[in-house]
Amino acid sequence: MQTKPSTTPSATWKAVSQMVERHVDPVGMTTPLMHAQVAWMSHPLELADAMSAFSTRVMELQMHSWRRALGMDSQDVETPNPDDMRFADPVWTDSATWDIVKNWYLLMTHQVQDMLYETPGLTNRDRRRAAFWWRKWLNAVAPTNFLLTNPVAMHKAAETNGESLRKGFDNFLSDLQAGDVQMTRPTDFVVGKTLATTPGKVVFRNHLLEVVHYTNSQPKVYSKPIVIVTPWINKFYILDLTAKKSLIKYLVEQGFDVYITSWKNPTAEMRDVTFDDYLTDGIGRIIETACNISGSPKVHAVGYCIGGAALTAYMAWANAHYEKKEVPVESVTLFTTLIDYHRPGDIEVFLDEKTIEWLEKSMNKKGYLDGKEMAAAFRLLRSNSLIWHYVVRGYLYGETPPPFDVLFWNMDATRMPAAMHSWYLHNFYLENNLIKKDALHLAGEAIDLERITQPMYVVSAQDDHIAPWRQAFRVANLVASPCRFVLSSSGHILGIINPVVNPPKREYHVGSAERHDSADVWHERSVMHAGSWWEDWMAWLKPQSGKLVKAPAAGTTNFPVLGDAPGTYVLES
Numbered sequence: 001m002q003t004k005p006s007t008t009p010s011a012t013w014k015a016v017s018q019m020v021e022r023h024v025d026p027v028g029m030t031t032p033l034m035h036a037q038v039a040w041m042s043h044p045l046e047l048a049d050a051m052s053a054f055s056t057r058v059m060e061l062q063m064h065s066w067r068r069a070l071g072m073d074s075q076d077v078e079t080p081n082p083d084d085m086r087f088a089d090p091v092w093t094d095s096a097t098w099d100i101v102k103n104w105y106l107l108m109t110h111q112v113q114d115m116l117y118e119t120p121g122l123t124n125r126d127r128r129r130a131a132f133w134w135r136k137w138l139n140a141v142a143p144t145n146f147l148l149t150n151p152v153a154m155h156k157a158a159e160t161n162g163e164s165l166r167k168g169f170d171n172f173l174s175d176l177q178a179g180d181v182q183m184t185r186p187t188d189f190v191v192g193k194t195l196a197t198t199p200g201k202v203v204f205r206n207h208l209l210e211v212v213h214y215t216n217s218q219p220k221v222y223s224k225p226i227v228i229v230t231p232w233i234n235k236f237y238i239l240d241l242t243a244k245k246s247l248i249k250y251l252v253e254q255g256f257d258v259y260i261t262s263w264k265n266p267t268a269e270m271r272d273v274t275f276d277d278y279l280t281d282g283i284g285r286i287i288e289t290a291c292n293i294s295g296s297p298k299v300h301a302v303g304y305c306i307g308g309a310a311l312t313a314y315m316a317w318a319n320a321h322y323e324k325k326e327v328p329v330e331s332v333t334l335f336t337t338l339i340d341y342h343r344p345g346d347i348e349v350f351l352d353e354k355t356i357e358w359l360e361k362s363m364n365k366k367g368y369l370d371g372k373e374m375a376a377a378f379r380l381l382r383s384n385s386l387i388w389h390y391v392v393r394g395y396l397y398g399e400t401p402p403p404f405d406v407l408f409w410n411m412d413a414t415r416m417p418a419a420m421h422s423w424y425l426h427n428f429y430l431e432n433n434l435i436k437k438d439a440l441h442l443a444g445e446a447i448d449l450e451r452i453t454q455p456m457y458v459v460s461a462q463d464d465h466i467a468p469w470r471q472a473f474r475v476a477n478l479v480a481s482p483c484r485f486v487l488s489s490s491g492h493i494l495g496i497i498n499p500v501v502n503p504p505k506r507e508y509h510v511g512s513a514e515r516h517d518s519a520d521v522w523h524e525r526s527v528m529h530a531g532s533w534w535e536d537w538m539a540w541l542k543p544q545s546g547k548l549v550k551a552p553a554a555g556t557t558n559f560p561v562l563g564d565a566p567g568t569y570v571l572e573s
Contacts, residue, residue, distance in 0.1 A: 032130035036119045043120040050118070054111050061107055068096040078106035086144045086384065086392075091151045098151050101143050109138045125348070132349045139383050144392055153396035160398070167398030180372065181390050183411060188403035191412075192566050195405060196237035198249045200565030201554040202262075204289045208273070208282050210262040210567040211289045211559075212236075214248060216551035218255045223546030224330055225257035225294045227286050229307040232263040232278070233374055235412050235570050238493065239304070241405045245497050247534070254538055256545070257552060259290045259299075261307070265572040266417045268367030273417040275310075275424060276443045283314045287328050289559050294552050298330040300541060304496065305467065306424075308337030312449065312475070313434060317442050319451035331544055332481070333457040333537070335496045336467045339449070340474035341432045346381045346465050351429045359425070363418035371413025381465055406493055435478055452479040457540055458513070459486045459533060461495025473522065476513035484540055485513035485522060486533045504531035 040047050060077050067074035076099070080087050087093075092102045116131040143149035147157070147165075156164040175181050189195045200214035228248075230236040239260070240248040251258050261282065266273065283301075290299050303311030311332065318327045338344060344351070363369050379386040393399045401407075433439040438446040456479065460469035469487055476483040487509040488495035498506055510533065511526035529536070555561040 029133045032126050033134060035122060035126055036116055036130040039119050039121040040115070046120045050115055057107060057111070061103055064103060065100045068099055071096070076103060078103050078110060080106060084384065086142060086388075089152050091155075095151065101149065105143055109135075112138065129349045132346065136380065136383055139388060142384075142388065145388055145396075147396055150392070150396055153392070156397055164396075164398035167400075168395040171394040171398065171400065175394070180376075180411070181387055181394070182401060183386070183390055183407040184401050184404050186408075186411070189405060189408045191235075191237060191570060195242065195408070196240045196566040196570065197243065198240050198246055198252065198565065202562040202565065202567040203259075203293065203555045203559045204285060205562055205567075205569075206281055206285060207270070208264055208277060209285065210264075210562075210569045211286045212260050212262055212565045212567055213289075213293060213554055214252050214258045214260075214565065215554065216257060217252050219551060220548040221255050221257045221551045222542065223294070223549045224296050224544070225259060225290045225299050226251060227290045227299045227301050228258070228260040229283055229286070229301065229303040229311045230261050230263070231305040231307045232414065233306060233371065233416060234414060235409060236260055236262045237566060237570060238406075238409050238497065240566075241409065241497065245405070245499055247497065247499075250499065250534060254542075255548065257290075257294050259286055259293075261286055262567050262569045263414070264569045265371075266368050266415045271363075271367030271418045273420050275313075275420050275427075278310055278420060279314050279317060280443050283311060291328055292558055293554075293556050296546070298328050300331050300333065300545065301329045302333040302335070303337060304335040305337060305492070308334040309339060309428065309434065312337070312339055312452070312479075313440070313442060313447060315452045315454065316447045316449050317445045319453065320445040320448070321443075324453070327454070329454055331455045331457065331541070332452070333459070333541075334472075334475065335459050336461055336464055336472065336492050337458070337475070338467045338472060339478060340435050340471060341429050343468065343471050344429060345468040345471070347377070350377055351425065353430070356422075356425050356430065360418075360422050363422060367418050368415040369418070369421050371415050374416070375410065375413045378466065406497070410493075435474075449475075449478045450480050452481050454481055455544065456481040456483040457486070457537060458483060459488060459496065459537075461488050461491050463489075463491040464495060466492045470519040473513065473517075473519040476517065476522075477515055480515075483513040484510065485526075486510045486536065487523070487526070488533050498532045498534065500532045500534055506530075506532065508533040508536070510536055 040050075057077065064074045064077045076093075080102075087102050092098050112134055113131055116134055117127055119127050119130065122130070147153050153164075178186075198214055200212045202210045203213045204211035228236075228239065230239065240246045243249055248258060248260065263282070264270075287299055287301065291297060301311055301315070303309070312334070315327075315329060315332055318329065322328075359369065362373075390401060394401065427433045427440060431439075434447065435449060437448045437450070440447040456475070458472070458475055460467065460472040462469060464472070473485060476485060488498055489506040489508065490498070495506075498508075507528060507530050509523060509526040509528050511522060513522050517525075
């Protein structure tokens with residue numbers, strides 16, 4: 001007699017979990033939460049301890065609520081995190097009613113988050129994912145996001161006789177038409193007129209990029225030019241916003257001959273473009289262009305974010321492909337760049353086998369990953385400041401978002417070719433192959449970061465949630481180069497767009513990074529300076545840049561001028 005195999009509860013749960021992931025939750029929002037609930041139910045002693053501690057906090061908050069309700073002074077039981085500005089208005093403290101609402105919301109939020117981070121029997125990755133998705137829901141239901149539980153919004157509505165709500169509805173309709181919660185209006189700036197205005201010429205164009213050569217403002221320039229490899233997930237003009245914020249303008253004024261990548265916004269026809277293409281037809285071409293026009297056999301290469309990761313891969317390739325003396329790069333500078341993807345920061349919640357499989361199906365249909373999808377994921381990482389802040393101020397307060405150049409650039413998203421982006425996600429994020437000796441083969445060469453010996457200047461940012469600074473530091477442990485590491489204040493963008501101003505607005509830590517150092521050991525040894533790291537970079541770069549020579553013409557016979565900066569590719573939507 002044949003008997004049916006028995007099904008254990010764990011096997012059943014695993015099957016249900018896989019079905020949910022495959023058909024209902026391809027990006028893994030609910031599955032970590034389900035795992036966390038089962039884990040707590042499977043550990044009754046730990047659950048009892050957590051509930052006991054929660055009961056104590058509830059009793060403290062009940063006493064606080066009674067004291068406030070009776071008009072007595074009482075210290076808040078729960079306080080917002082230092083960067084949480086939702087309850088900054090004095091009404092949330094001065095009014096007993098709204099103080100009680102605030103405290104109860106924060107108590108529930110903190111309790112849920114603490115329990116998820118302390119879930120027994122789960123991996124750290126699953127704890128982080130569960131806490132992340134539950135935090136997104138808790139952020140969404142905050143009392144500040146709704147008219148009847150937001151005293152500031154109700155006061156504005158009464159004060160303006162409902163005009164703030166009418167304007168808010170207009171803002172809502174505008175966002176609905178745009179298909180996004182707009183952080184700034186698309187008419188606030190014009191690329192080439194109010195942004196990206198540093199003079200220059202397009203001197204090369206192929207299917208992947210335009211090369212912009214900036215007009216030299218000094219009669220003599222350093223003989224070795226600067227080549228900047230920008231990320232292809234955004235437009236290049238983040239480094240050339242307004243004149244006061246432009247790193248490009250600063251470099252030109254410092255006497256450097258500057259070239260930058262302006263990547264084409266991919267369409268479905270570019271679905272088969274590969275990472276090798278970006279390496280050879282992108283980075284290789286801009287270096288060749290700069291060398292030809294300047295007459296220098298070597299350039300200073302700069303990479304920003306994913307552009308820095310690609311530049312690092314190129315350097316490993318070039319050091320294998322050429323003899324050491326023939327590598328056309330004198331030094332390497334990296335801005336907020338991840339090389340070791342073992343701990344890639346908050347973006348990790350979106351990156352697992354199932355999510356990437358779902359993304360690949362979407363990319364295969366269209367031939368590309370829509371830039372708005374990527375932008376939405378990054379905004380979700382900071383949903384309070386990048387989503388709900390604009391919902392509240394736009395819809396409930398009736399305020400039009402003020403013009404802000406950085407946010408305008410952030411909304412000017414680009415697409416990514418399906419083949420290249422799929423390869424990048426698998427080999428960098430999932431497999432972390434870039435740091436593995438000879439695990440990657442690019443353009444005919446095995447990639448080994450230890451082959452890189454050119455001096456490096458590496459800049460990270462203290463509050464960077466896209467390329468966490470301790471993980472960005474790891475490049476110093478992986479290459480054979482002498483490395484100067486800088487930790488700038490602020491985040492992924494403003495840590496780099498950090499112009500020299502007086503009095504100084506920011507600060508930075510700087511010091512030599514030895515190969516055996518940990519990030520924390522380096523930090524203890526580093527020196528803090530007020531101001532912009534741009535000046536320290538110049539002091540490091542100029543002695544390696546050769547003599548001052550006559551500024552080269554905009555183009556040459558081999559690389560003729562094709563048009564004015566900022567070019568045509570940057571204008572493609």
